[in-house]
Amino acid sequence: MAGAARKRTPRNRWLVLRRSKIHGRGVYARTDIPKGTRLIEYTGERIGNAEADRRYEDDKMRQHHTFLFILNSRTCVDAAVGGNISRFINHSCDPNCVAWIEGQHIWIEALRDIKAGDELGYEYEYDFLPGYTVEDLEFYGCDCGSRKCRGTIVDVPRSQRHLLRELKRRKRARART
């Protein structure tokens, strides 16, 4: 918008945005961060589930979105609107951060000591929905590069572990071709 005053977001003391090795952009530690440090609030527009579904219908999207955070059974936070740098923190299967819900707020905290320059990640814990197939897990695929990487950001229950084995098998098969 021409002439409109740009609102500057204050620089976060702990975090800096860079190109990510994992996925697109990522958030990195600006300095050493001690375990337990509250890093940033996950902000955005609060919307109801119906509005969230209207905005992001996965089947119609070639790539799933990652800016929607489920606050509770009725409300989501859409960081695509009014979100800060926290929306670029990627999922990790071996996370160094954790997302806490405290009342109506979502906070990202350091789960362990983090070295300056490390990429930050937390466990997205996408719900495993009944009837999910290996294809669904691939759609929500993960390539975080950690040795514990399960290949998907979906939180797969123990009873469905066979899907993870199949996911790994397919990934290995693809890597060979």
Ligand SMILES: [Zn+2]
């Ligand atoms: Zn992973």
